[in-house]
Structure formats: structure tokens, C-alpha cells
Amino acid sequence: MTIAAFVTQLLTTSDAPTALLSAFLTESQGEAELLAIALKQAYDDAYTTDLVYAARATAALEALAAQLDDVVVHGYAAWTAGLAALDEGRLPDAVTQFTAAETHFAAAGRADKVAAVQVGKLPALALQGRFDEALAVGLAARTYAESIGDMLTAGKIEQNLGNLDFVRHRYRQAEVFYRQARTRFEALADQRQLAQIDNCLATTLTSQHRFAEAEALYAQAMTRAETANLDVTLAEIECNVGCLALYQGRYAQALDYLERSRRRYTRLGMPHEVAIADQELADAYLELNMAAEAAEIYARVAPIFAELGMPIEQARALAYHGRAAFLLDQPTLAAELLERARQLYAAAEMPVGAAITRLTTAQVQMQTGDLEAAAAILEEITPLFAAAHVEGWRLQAELLSGIVARRQGALAQAWQTLGATLAAAEKMLAPQLAQRSAAELGLVALAAGDTVAAETYFRQAIELIETLRAPLPAEEFRMGFSSDKLTPYIEMVRLCLADGTPERLTEALSYVERSRARALVDLLGADARLLTPRDDFEAGLVAELERLRHELNWFYSQLNRPDAGDGAARSGEMDALHDAARHHEAAIQTIVRQLQQRSDGATHTGGELDLPALQAHLGADTALIEYLAIDDALLAFVVTGSTVTWIDLPGTQADVQGALDQLDFQLGAVRHAGAHLQRHLPALLARVRRPLAQLYDLLLAPVLTVAGDRRLVVAPYQRLHYVPFHALYDGERYVIETREVSIAPSATLLHRCLTTPVHSPQRALLVGLPDDYAPRVADEVTALAPLFAQSTTLIGAEATRRRLQQLAPTADLLHIACHGRFRSDNPFFSALHLADGWMFVRDAYELQLQATLVTLSACETGLSALTPGDDLVGLAHGFLLAGAPALLVSLWVVDDAATAEMMTIFYRALLGGMRPAAALRHAQCALLATHPHPFFWAPFTLLGRW
Numbered sequence: 001m002t003i004a005a006f007v008t009q010l011l012t013t014s015d016a017p018t019a020l021l022s023a024f025l026t027e028s029q030g031e032a033e034l035l036a037i038a039l040k041q042a043y044d045d046a047y048t049t050d051l052v053y054a055a056r057a058t059a060a061l062e063a064l065a066a067q068l069d070d071v072v073v074h075g076y077a078a079w080t081a082g083l084a085a086l087d088e089g090r091l092p093d094a095v096t097q098f099t100a101a102e103t104h105f106a107a108a109g110r111a112d113k114v115a116a117v118q119v120g121k122l123p124a125l126a127l128q129g130r131f132d133e134a135l136a137v138g139l140a141a142r143t144y145a146e147s148i149g150d151m152l153t154a155g156k157i158e159q160n161l162g163n164l165d166f167v168r169h170r171y172r173q174a175e176v177f178y179r180q181a182r183t184r185f186e187a188l189a190d191q192r193q194l195a196q197i198d199n200c201l202a203t204t205l206t207s208q209h210r211f212a213e214a215e216a217l218y219a220q221a222m223t224r225a226e227t228a229n230l231d232v233t234l235a236e237i238e239c240n241v242g243c244l245a246l247y248q249g250r251y252a253q254a255l256d257y258l259e260r261s262r263r264r265y266t267r268l269g270m271p272h273e274v275a276i277a278d279q280e281l282a283d284a285y286l287e288l289n290m291a292a293e294a295a296e297i298y299a300r301v302a303p304i305f306a307e308l309g310m311p312i313e314q315a316r317a318l319a320y321h322g323r324a325a326f327l328l329d330q331p332t333l334a335a336e337l338l339e340r341a342r343q344l345y346a347a348a349e350m351p352v353g354a355a356i357t358r359l360t361t362a363q364v365q366m367q368t369g370d371l372e373a374a375a376a377i378l379e380e381i382t383p384l385f386a387a388a389h390v391e392g393w394r395l396q397a398e399l400l401s402g403i404v405a406r407r408q409g410a411l412a413q414a415w416q417t418l419g420a421t422l423a424a425a426e427k428m429l430a431p432q433l434a435q436r437s438a439a440e441l442g443l444v445a446l447a448a449g450d451t452v453a454a455e456t457y458f459r460q461a462i463e464l465i466e467t468l469r470a471p472l473p474a475e476e477f478r479m480g481f482s483s484d485k486l487t488p489y490i491e492m493v494r495l496c497l498a499d500g501t502p503e504r505l506t507e508a509l510s511y512v513e514r515s516r517a518r519a520l521v522d523l524l525g526a527d528a529r530l531l532t533p534r535d536d537f538e539a540g541l542v543a544e545l546e547r548l549r550h551e552l553n554w555f556y557s558q559l560n561r562p563d564a565g566d567g568a569a570r571s572g573e574m575d576a577l578h579d580a581a582r583h584h585e586a587a588i589q590t591i592v593r594q595l596q597q598r599s600d601g602a603t604h605t606g607g608e609l610d611l612p613a614l615q616a617h618l619g620a621d622t623a624l625i626e627y628l629a630i631d632d633a634l635l636a637f638v639v640t641g642s643t644v645t646w647i648d649l650p651g652t653q654a655d656v657q658g659a660l661d662q663l664d665f666q667l668g669a670v671r672h673a674g675a676h677l678q679r680h681l682p683a684l685l686a687r688v689r690r691p692l693a694q695l696y697d698l699l700l701a702p703v704l705t706v707a708g709d710r711r712l713v714v715a716p717y718q719r720l721h722y723v724p725f726h727a728l729y730d731g732e733r734y735v736i737e738t739r740e741v742s743i744a745p746s747a748t749l750l751h752r753c754l755t756t757p758v759h760s761p762q763r764a765l766l767v768g769l770p771d772d773y774a775p776r777v778a779d780e781v782t783a784l785a786p787l788f789a790q791s792t793t794l795i796g797a798e799a800t801r802r803r804l805q806q807l808a809p810t811a812d813l814l815h816i817a818c819h820g821r822f823r824s825d826n827p828f829f830s831a832l833h834l835a836d837g838w839m840f841v842r843d844a845y846e847l848q849l850q851a852t853l854v855t856l857s858a859c860e861t862g863l864s865a866l867t868p869g870d871d872l873v874g875l876a877h878g879f880l881l882a883g884a885p886a887l888l889v890s891l892w893v894v895d896d897a898a899t900a901e902m903m904t905i906f907y908r909a910l911l912g913g914m915r916p917a918a919a920l921r922h923a924q925c926a927l928l929a930t931h932p933h934p935f936f937w938a939p940f941t942l943l944g945r946w
Contacts, residue, residue, distance in 0.1 A: 003031065007038045011056045017063045025067065032068055036061060036076035043080050047087055048192075048232040051268050058084045075104030079117050086124050087232075089272025091309045094124040115141040116153050122160040126167060129311045129348035134164050152193070155184035159197055166204050167312055169352035172389050174204045192233075195224035199237045206244045209391040209428040214244055235264035239277050246284050247392065249432040251481065252471035254284050259597035263537050272308055275301040279317055281597075286320065287432070288472075288480040291327035293593070296586075298324060315344035315353055323360045331364055338364075352388050355381040359397055366404060375404045395421055395433055399440070406444050414444045435464035439488050446491065455495055461488040462514065469518065470605045474596040475871070475881075476828075478519035482869040489515035490630055497635075497646060505644050506611060509637050509747070512628055513609040516715075517745040519871045521606035523881060524752055538595065545591050548584050553837035555581040585829055592842065606748060614751045615641050622946070623707035626715040626747055627699070629653050634698070634717075638706040639747065645706050651698035657719055659698070662691035667892055670935040685933055689729045692934070696728035700735065711740040711917065713946060715747055718866055724891055726924070727938035734934075736924050740917040742942040745872055749880070753944040756885035758852045761813035761910065764788040765851075769799040769818040769835055773859070777817035780857065780900035784815065787907050800836040801843060808847040813855075815903075820858030820875065820890075827865035827873035832858055844878030852945075853916055854879050855888040857899055862889030862941055876943055886916050886945040898936040902927050917946035 001009075010020055025032060039061045046054040058080050065077035082097030098121035105113040118141035125134035138161045145154040162177035178201040185193040198221035205214040218241050225233040242257035262277035282297035298321030305314035322337035338357045345353035358381050365374040378401045385394035402418035405411075422437035442457035465485050472478045489511045496508035533539040559577050618624060624639040634649040634656070666688040673680060699720070712735075714725045726741035727734055735741055744750035768781035778795050785791045792811075794803050799818070808814055819833040831838040856862075856875060864874030871877075876889050888906075902923045909919035920942050927937035 003028075003034055003038050006035070007042055007057075010039075010060055011042060011053060017060045018067070021060070021064050021067060032064065032070055033072050033076075036064060036073045039064065040076045040080050043083065047083070048230040051087075051270070054087075055084065071104045071108045072110065075101045075108065075110070075113060075117075078104060079113075079120070082117070082124070083120050086120055087270065089270070089275075089308045089310070091124050091128050095121060095128070098124060111144060112148055112150065112153075115144040115150070115157075119153060119156040119160060122157065123163055126160070126164045127312065128309050129344075131164060131168060131348065135161070138164065151184045152188060152190065155181040155188075155193065155197075158184070159193075159200060162200060162204070166200070166207070168348075168350055169207075169388050169390055171204045171207045175201065175208075178204060191224050192228055192230060195221050195228060195230055195233050195237075198224070199233065199240060202244075203240045206240070206247060207392070208389055209247070209430065211244065211248060211429050218244065231264060231268055232270070235261045235268065235270075235273065235277075238264065239280055242284070243280055246280075246287060248429055249435075249468045250471070251284065251288060251468065251477065252473050255281070255473065255477070255597040258284060259594060262594075267537065272304070272310070275304045276313065279313070279320075282324075283320060285480075286324055286327075288477050289327070289483045290476070290480040291324045293589075295321055295324035295328060311344050312348060312350070312353070315341045315348070315350075318344070319353070319357045319360065322357065323363075326360060326364050326367070331368070334360070334364055351384055352390060352393070355384050356393060359393065359400070362400060366400070366407075371404050371408055375401065375408075378404065391424070391428060392430070392433075395424055395428075395430070398424075399433065399437055402437075402444075403440055406440065406447065409447075411444055411448050415441070415448075418444060431464050431468055435461050435468065435485070438464065439485075442488060442491060451495055451498075455492065458488040458492050458495075461485075462492070462511075466514070466605070470522070472604075473598075474593075475519040475523055475873075475877075476593065476596070478522065479867050479869060479871045479873075482515075482518060482871070483867060486515055486868060493628070494630060502644065505637075505646060508646070509611070509626070509639070509644060510609055512626065512637070513746055513748050516717075516870045517749060517872065518606070518869060520745060520877060520880060521748050521752070522604045524606060524749065534598070538598075541591050541595055545588060548588050548591070549837065552581060552584040552588065555584065556838060585826055589828070606752070609748045610751060611639075611644070611747075614747060614754075615639065617751065617754045618713075621710055622713060623710040624713045624715065624744075624747055624750065625700075625703050625707065627717040627720050629717055636699075636703050638703050640707070640710065643706075647702050647706065649698060649702055653719060655698055656695065656723070659691040659694040660719060660722055663688065663695070663724075664892075666691065667935050670933055671893060681933065688934055692724075692727060692729040692734075693731060695723055696730050696735070699723065700725065700728055701730070709739060711742075711946065713742050713744055713750060715744050715750070717870060721864060721866065721872065722891065724934070724938050724941065726921075726941060727934045734928070734938075736921055736938075737928070740921045740946060742917045742944070742946040744944060745870070745880075750944070753885040756883075756945070758885065758945070759812060761852055762789045763811050764791040764813045764815065765794070765804075765807050765811035766791055767794045767799045767804060767814075767816045767818070767834075769796065769833060771819050771833065773819040773833075774817065774896055776896040776900055777857070780817050780896075780903055781815070783900065783904055784907055787904075787911055788813070797835050799834050801834050801839050802836060804834070804839070805846055808849055808851070811849075811851050813853050814849065814851045814884075815855045815857060817857040817899075817903075820856065820861045822860035822863040822874060824863075824865055830860075830863075830874050832856065832861075832875065841873065841875060841878040844875065844882045847879075847882040849879070849883035851884060853886045853888065853910075854884040855903070856890070857888075857894075857903060858890065859893040860890060862887075862891050862943065880944065884944070887943040888916070888920065888940055889943055890939040891941060892935070892939050894939045895936050898927060898931055899939075902937065902940070915946060917942050 006024055010017055039057050043054045043057040061077040061080050065074045078097045078101035082094045082101060085094035085097055098117050101117045102114050118137045122134045122138040138157050142154050142157040145157060158177045158181035162174040165174035178197060182197045182201060185197055198217045202214040202217035218237060222237050225237060238257045239261035242254045242261060245254035245257060258277060258281045262274060265273040265277055278297050279301050282294040285294040298317045302314050302317035305317060318337045319341035322334045322341060325334035325337060338361055342354050342357045358377050362374040362377040378397050382394060382397040385397055398417055398421045402414045402421060405414035405417060418437050418441045422434055422441060425433035425437055438457045439461040442454045445454035445457060469478060469481055472481060492511045493508045496504040533542050555577050618641045620641050626637040628635055632652045634651060636647050636649055638645045670684055726736040766781045766784055768777040770778045781793055781795055785793050792807060816832060821831055823829045828841045831840045861875045864872035864876060876887055879887055905926050906919050906923035909922045910916060924937050931937050
């Protein structure tokens with residue numbers, strides 16, 4: 001049997017290698033070294049494609065060495081064990097094994113093999129921050145390899161010397177080594193090494209912001225790696241392509257490729273590389289202002305790097321975690337993390353790394369108002385970045401210097417610095433830096449009184465924001481991205497309103513719309529469902545998702561069961577259940593994010609508001625009231641069929657919040673009044689009318705001078721989404737007594753709802769699950785069924801999420817009556833309680849609705865978490881994305897009996913020919929006559945089409 005055939009047998013059999021090796025050595029005396037060479041080659045061939053096979057080769061070499069007293073064989077065994085440890089991230093073990101291999105080969109007089117071993121020893125030392133040792137080893141090994149004409153080994157050493165300079169942010173020096181290595185590999189026509197060196201070279205070009213050159217090399221490297229089935233190299237390339245896309249502001253592509261890399265490393269069983277890929281994903285989250293998600297990853301991977309003896313990666317994780325903590329307004333934690341990172345970088349003699357931590361420290365000082373200290377840091381580190389040719393960091397430092405100068409009133413200096421930063425960012429094709437620079441230049445121009453220049457730069461910033469946002473794959477990423485980019489829109493609104501012409505007023509409204517609820521508007525009509533699994537990995541994620549959901553529902557059921565027995569024991573049990581539920585929620589969010597990160601490349605944009613078309617729908621009898629706050633002062637746009645007007649309102653957001661707090665207190669008083677309600681009703685009614693009257697004076701009285709007696713469609717802003725506009729009180733009557741009122745998240749979304757085809761609600765799907773919180777919903781659903789020509793009822797055990805998904809697409813009208821829950825702490829887990837568990841916000845996306853109206857007859861179904869861009873996250877968000885053009889939802893905990901009564905009146909009116917808003921007004925006025933307190937008649941509001 002040939003050695004090659006024996007190696008194949010040895011590494012593919014399930015038998016222990018010892019007996020096979022003994023038999024081979026007996027039969028083939030004197031061939032032990034050839035066998036060791038073949039096993040080492042088997043490892044080299046397999047480690048980038050089949051790690052299990054490679055591990056068997058390592059184990060076989062170890063078993064071979066154990067049977068022989070042969071220094072050369074021991075050298076090959078230690079060499080291969082070192083490579084395996086390096087690939088697995090066990091860096092100290094790798095150095096130990098490589099050193100042993102050097103000793104064995106030196107004892108045998110095999111200087112060529114000593115040099116070859118040092119190819120692997122160099123990165124093992126470098127990744128531990130032992131740079132001087134690594135450099136000495138590498139240069140000596142290269143000299144020897146060249147002296148014996150071993151160009152392959154010399155090239156590999158140069159590649160690793162380039163890696164050594166790269167990790168120390170010496171990108172120009174790294175490029176020199178990489179190009180020397182590439183020349184050697186090209187002469188040897190070694191496709192495997194060319195794939196690796198092209199990847200390395202592209203990465204250092206990316207760090208110099210030479211993006212076009214980098215892209216070409218990555219494409220070439222990807223082709224070579226795919227042709228040669230180099231899985232590990234492909235994972236490295238995918239990670240680096242993701243980083244390049246992140247540098248360029250192509251966030252969807254960045255998320256896609258980083259997720260591909262992470263999955264490939266997971267499949268290959270390389271946990272240290274998974275940790276690095278996770279860290280790169282965290283960087284993407286940080287760019288998208290998802291600081292909490294990024295912080296969780298950095299906190300998780302930093303100890304992994306510490307345990308693996310990778311201080312540079314640990315320092316990076318700590319530094320970026322510090323940046324995330326700064327964004328989360330945790331200055332003490334940020335300072336602690338940044339100092340730990342700085343110390344690690346200093347110990348490794350990496351001044352650029354230390355400067356990166358100082359850059360974040362400067363941002364912290366800017367946030368606290370210490371502009372002089374921030375300016376001093378920026379002045380110190382900017383030349384360092386320039387000398388190291390790290391253009392991205394240099395530009396960020398220059399941008400911050402420009403911002404500091406603007407805030408200090410040094411407008412000429414700010415103008416010059418920010419102008420140069422914008423020009424450089426445009427030249428380097430770095431749109432996110434260009435966008436920030438343009439926005440800041442707009443503020444400088446505004447401060448200098450140059451409104452023309454200010455508008456030019458604000459418009460440029462807005463165009464860049466919308467270009468960057470369009471490809472993002474899911475609402476979570478879009479909302480995060482937009483959260484800190486509202487300033488150009490607000491300033492354009494302010495400038496347009498200052499001009500005062502009708503054309504500029506219309507333009508002001510368009511900028512409000514371009515910044516409002518964009519995640520919802522842009523994704524409306526797109527398929528928001530989680531993608532069907534595209535491979536076994538995603539199928540595994542989906543299966544894990546279902547397992548976590550099942551367990552989470554069990555935790556919820558335990559948390560909601562009645563209290564009984566020992567209070568202290570129950571309290572401890574509840575704490576443990578809450579912790580477990582939070583852990584499962586976080587795990588579900590992570591998996592959903594992983595599934596969404598694989599982008600299909602589609603661009604989603606809802607376009608701009610078509611104001612004339614909207615006004616045609618409004619006609620003579622409807623007015624849209626769209627609210628906005630600028631510097632806490634409230635204003636309102638009033639849009640009718642023929643006019644657009646704006647009005648300064650008399651109060652502030654703080655005034656509204658104070659009235660809302662009082663309203664919430666008074667509604668709670670009724671909810672808990674119990675048997676004493678009727679006795680105290682007059683007093684309770686008088687008390688609740690006070691905040692309702694205050695809100696009327698603040699928000700509605702001024703706009704009604706323009707809106708007249710028209711139907712009102714209200715587009716609230718921030719906390720105003722919690723205002724029951726139909727229940728506001730003018731001192732004599734509630735608003736609902738004088739007109740119809742409905743709500744829309746934005747004018748653009750309203751227009752989309754109005755243009756959705758509608759049909760009469762003949763086929764009703766009625767779902768009801770009674771429980772301790774909503775005991776009468778079965779009666780409610782049973783009473784509604786006879787009203788419809790065709791109805792399907794799912795009551796009790798039949799009211800499941802699975803049945804709802806099956807039947808919803810064919811229903812004209814969907815009515816769900818059950819217990820509902822709004823989660824302000826984790827709004828995507830706001831939910832409806834169904835027989836097979838909780839139906840969360842994202843579950844609604846799966847419904848593929850054709851219904852003209854969806855009613856969520858449960859508590860707090862209209863409440864949403866508020867984001868800076870006024871994107872709302874709650875149950876209403878989920879059903880709108882599923883295709884509902886009109887939603888009937890609640891703003892507070894509802895009374896079961898009053899709700900059942902109101903729903904019967906509402907549907908009778910609706911089926912009698914009234915539009916939803918008119919039918920709701922009719923029902924609420926009828927209930928008002930018998931249940932005068934707003935707690936009973938006013939919880940429901942109509943969202944979308946009126």
C-alpha cells in the first residue's frame with residue numbers, strides 16, 4: 001500500500017490510529033518520516049476545507065510520534081499541533097508547540113524546517129502582542145528561506161510580516177510586505193496562496209480607504225477561494241468584504257457579508273473566529289446606533305479574547321464597548337472601558353490603538369461640555385493618525401475638531417476644517433462621513449447667517465441619509481440608523497417656515513414627512529416576513545427560534561398565574577422567571593437579527609408625500625393635523641383639500657407630558673375604583689376632564705380656527721401619540737361629540753392607507769380567547785358573529801396563532817378579542833394572548849392581510865414605543881406592515897363589558913354603510929350616554945383609513 005493510500009485509510013476509518021500505525025511501521029520500516037510528511041500535508045490540505053479531517057491528521061501524527069524516538073517525526077507532530085492550536089485560537093499552546101518543533105528540527109540539523117515552522121509561529125506571537133519577538137523570528141526565517149531558494153516559505157513569511165504590521169495599524173508597511181509576497185506567489189502560480197494574499201492586500205488597502213483597489217482584489221480572492229474550496233479563506237474574505245462595505249456606508253451589504261462569515265466560521269467550528277466576526281457585526285450595529293446590541297456583543301467577546309491570549313482583539317473590544325457605553329449615556333463605564341483598552345494598547349506599543357480610545361474620550365468630553373479638553377485630545381491624536389496613514393480615523397478626528405470649533409464659536413476655523421473633511425470624504429467614497437460633515441457645515445453656515453449655504457449643505461446631508469437608509473433590510477436597522485440624523489430635516493423645516501411663502505410651507509411639510517416614521521413607510525408593501533430558510537444553517541435557526549418561543553410562552557404562563565402561598569418564595573421564583581424570560585427574549589431577538597441580516601439586496605423606499613393626491617382624498621370635509629416639535633416648542637400643520645397652514649401652539653412637550661401624567665392617573669383611579677365607582681363618579685368625571693381640557697387648549701383649540709368643523713385626521717408627534725384626541729374636552733363637549741377623529745402615523749402613510757383597495761366587510765374572522773384578564777370576550781365574539789353575512793369564529797382553544805395565520809388572508813375583516821400587553825421596555829414583544837401562546841409584533845407580519853379593517857379588542861393595543869424618528873413599535877406597527885389599511889386599537893386598559901357593548905354598536909353601524917370613523921363616533925357617543933367617564937367609552941381610536 002502506498003503512503004498516500006495508507007493516509008487516506010488512516011484518516012477515514014473509525015478505528016483507533018495506534019494499531020494501524022503499528023502495523024504500518026512494522027511493514028514499512030524506514031518510512032516514518034515520509035508518513036509524517038504526508039500527514040502534515042493532509043492537515044495543510046484540509047484545514048481550510050474540512051477541519052474534522054485536519055484534526056484527525058493532527059491526532060494521527062501525535063500517535064505516530066508517541067510510537068517513535070525520532071526527532072524529525074516529533075518535529076512534524078509538534079509543528080502540526082501548533083498549526084491546529086493557532087487555527088483554534090489557542091495561541092499560547094501554539095507558540096509552545098512551534099517552539100518544540102523548532103527544537104526537534106534544529107536537533108536534526110533541519111534548518112529549512114525551522115524556518116518553515118516560524119511561518120506559523122510569527123502570527124501566534126503577533127496575536128498575543130509579542131511583536132518584537134514575532135518580527136525577529138520572521139525576518140530571520142525569511143533570510144534563511146531566501147538563502148536556500150525556498151520562495152514559497154519566504155512569501156508566507158512576508159505575508160505574516162505584513163499581518164504583523166497590519167495589526168499594529170502600519171498599513172503602508174503592511175502593503176509593502178504583502179506585495180512582495182504576492183510577487184512570489186504569482187511566480188509560483190500558487191492559487192491558494194494568491195487567494196490569501198489578495199485578501200490580505202485588499203484589507204490593508206481598505207484601511208487606507210483605497211476602496212476601488214480593494215474591491216477588485218476581494219473579487220479576485222473570492223473567485224480563487226471558491227475555485228479551490230478554501231472555506232476558511234472564504235470566511236475571512238466575507239468578513240473583510242463586510243468591513244469594506246461598512247466603511248463605505250453600504251450597511252445592508254456589510255450586515256449580509258458579516259453574517260455569512262459568522263455562519264461559515266460557526267459551521268467550521270472555529271469559536272475564536274466566530275468571536276471576531278461577532279465583533280465586526282457589533283461594529284456595524286454601532287454604526288447603526290444600535291448601541292445596546294453592540295455593547296452586549298463586546299461584553300461577551302472581550303473575555304473570550306482575554307482567555308485566548310489575544311490582547312489586541314481584547315483591547316479593541318473594550319475600546320468599542322466604551323464607545324457604545326458613551327452612546328448609552330454611561331460615562332463612568334465608558335471611561336473605565338476606555339482606560340483598560342488604552343493600557344492594553346500601550347503595553348503592546350500600539351499608539352494608533354491608544355489614540356482610537358482617546359478619540360472616544362474626546363467625544364465623552366464633548367458630551368459633558370468640556371470642549372477645551374476635547375480639542376486638546378483631538379489636536380494631539382490627529383497628527384498621529386495622519387502619520388500612520390489611517391485616513392478614516394484622521395477624518396473622524398478632523399470632523400470632531402470642526403464640531404468643537406463650531407460649538408466654541410470659531411466659525412471660520414470650523415468652516416475650513418469641515419469643508420476639508422467633506423471634500424476628503426467625498427473623494428474617498430465615505431458617504432457616512434460626508435453626510436455628517438455636510439450637516440455640520442449647514443449648522444456653521446446657519447450660525448454665520450448664510451441661509452443659502454446652510455440649505456445647500458442640509459439638502460446634501462438629507463440626500464446622503466436617504467441613500468444610505470434605502471437598502472437596510474429591516475425596521476430595527478432603519479430605526480437605529482435614523483435616530484441621530486434628524487437635525488438636517490428639522491433645520492430645513494425651520495428655514496422653510498421662516499420664508500413663509502405657500503411653496504416653502506409645502507416644502508417644510510415634505511421635510512417633516514421625509515423624517516417621520518420612515519421605517520414603517522418604507523417597508524409598507526414590502527414582504528416583512530422572516531425569509532424562508534435558505535440552507536440548513538437557517539433551518540437550524542428557525543428551529544431554535546420555535547424552541548425559544550415555546551419556552552418563553554411557558555415562562556409567561558408561570559409569571560401570569562395567580563399568586564398563592566409563601567410570598568417570599570414566590571418573589572424569588574418570580575425574579576428567576578423574569579430573568580429567564582428576558583434571556584429568552586434576547587436570544588429570540590438575536591436569531592431574528594441573524595435571519596434579517598442576510599439581505600436580498602432590495603432597496604425599500606416609500607417615496608415622498610404626494611400632497612396634491614392626499615388633498616384630493618381630504619376634500620372639503622377632512623383636515624389633517626400634523627404635529628411637530630422644534631426645540632421643545634410645538635407647532636401644527638393644518639392640511640385641507642385646498643390649503644396648507646401652520647400654527648405655533650401655546651405649549652411645549654413638557655406641558656403635554658404633565659397633562660398626560662394627570663390623565664393617566666385619573667384613568668387609573670377609575671380602573672381601581674371597584675364598587676365605589678358610582679358614588680364617586682361625578683368627582684372622578686370632573687377630575688379627568690381637567691387634563692383633557694388642558695390638552696384641548698394646548699393642542700386642538702388653536703388649529704380648529706383653521707380646520708373648522710371638518711373631520712380630523714391627526715398625525716401626532718412623540719408623546720402626542722398617547723393623547724386621546726377624540727376625548728379632549730372643550731369645557732362643554734368632547735371632540736367626538738362634534739366630529740369624527742382618526743389617527744395616522746404620518747401623512748405619507750395615511751395616503752398609502754387611503755389608496756389601498758377596499759371592499760365591504762362581508763367575510764369576518766372573529767377570534768376570542770377569554771381569560772382572567774378578559775373574561776367576557778367569548779360573549780363579545782359570539783354576539784358579533786350574526787351581524788356578518790359570512791363569519792368564522794375561533795373561540796377558546798381554537799383561537800390559536802396557527803389558525804389565525806391560515807384564515808386571515810381570506811378575511812375582509814379581522815376582529816381579535818383577548819388579553820393584550822404593551823411592552824415599553826421591549827416593544828417588539830408587545831403581544832396578544834392566544835390559545836397556543838403569545839402573538840408578538842413580528843408575528844403579525846406573517847398574516848398577509850387583505851382585510852379592510854382590523855380590530856384589536858384588547859388592552860393597550862394602540863400603544864407604541866417612541867423612537868427619535870417617530871417610528872412606532874407596537875402591535876399597530878405589526879398589523880400595518882401586514883397590510884391593514886385601518887386599525888381599531890386601544891390606548892389604555894379596557895373594560896370588558898363596555899368594550900363588548902361598544903363593538904356591537906360599532907359593527908352594526910359599519911355594516912349599515914358608515915365608514916369606520918363615523919361608525920366609531922356613533923358607537924362612542926352611544927356609550928358616552930350610558931357610561932359618561934372616558935375610561936369606558938374612549939379607549940379605542942381608529943388608525944389609518946377613516
